[in-house]
Amino acid sequence: MIIAIPEPLKTLVTFAHPILMTLTLILALYAGYVGWQYRRIRSTEGEEKKALISKKYNLLHHNLGSVFLLLMVAGAIGGMAVTYNNNGKLFVGAHLIAGLGLTFLAALSAALAPILQQGKEWARSTHIAVNTVLVGVFVWQTLTGFEIVQRILEQMSKAS
Template identity: 45%
Template sequence: MNSELSLPLKSLIAFTHPLFMLVALLATGYALYLGVLVRKTRNADAETRKKNIKAKYNQRHFAIGSILLAVWVVGAVAGMASTYTLYHKLFVSSHLIFGLGTICLAAIAVALVPLMQQGKEWARIIHILCTSAVVFCFVTQTITGFQIVQKMVGELYQ
């Protein structure tokens, strides 16, 4: 680990990415919930659909999804930057590979939104598949991320 940096600065650099991503994971769960409500609204009877449309689940899902894409990209770059700052190299590991894959899948899912707005069902299906894979990758990232944080705590406070 970079010995030129002070312990408080190392701690700030080391723990900003994990905390940022933990908040993103919770927001991802909320976006998933809203997406399920949008899907249920689309397939509901007329009365339920009318009630659910007033709740604007689709607009909230779109807004959270847009924010999440930015958070994921910034979080991924910040994670790589903090690793490079602390260790002067990047570690090619499952955490890095799953993280980069998550960003790619999220970009594909967001790119499908205009087609979904045109009513293309195949775009919705691919969007759902991509975002399901994003959630899987994100949970995997959380597990490997906690392992990395435990290792960093040992190195920082030895």
């Protein structure tokens, strides 16, 4: 079923996904930075350690991760919905497959949180590895997304 979107909103709806996902990538990078700061607590001592603890990086990292997971799932579903609504089909290609993979990686990373809270080192290493791969694929997928946005802009300029 295709939903008729009023013309004034169609551009907004079309570009909501790329804007949301760009912001989500920025959030992922910031969450990684916060996680790194939280990890530094393990290797510092004295006043520096107290200063790091007082910033509550652990809570901030957890909260950012929760928001990241929400935005990743919403972005994946929203992107597919808008594509289907605008074109009557999904374009199965690298961008779609990577997006679905990223959503899985985000869920996997979040699923490790209870084990991380138990202090399991293997879960921490896995969490870091999964998120490193996630950010790398996300950067690449963002580049493929910009190519798609360029094609949409070209189509819009030809139509007007």
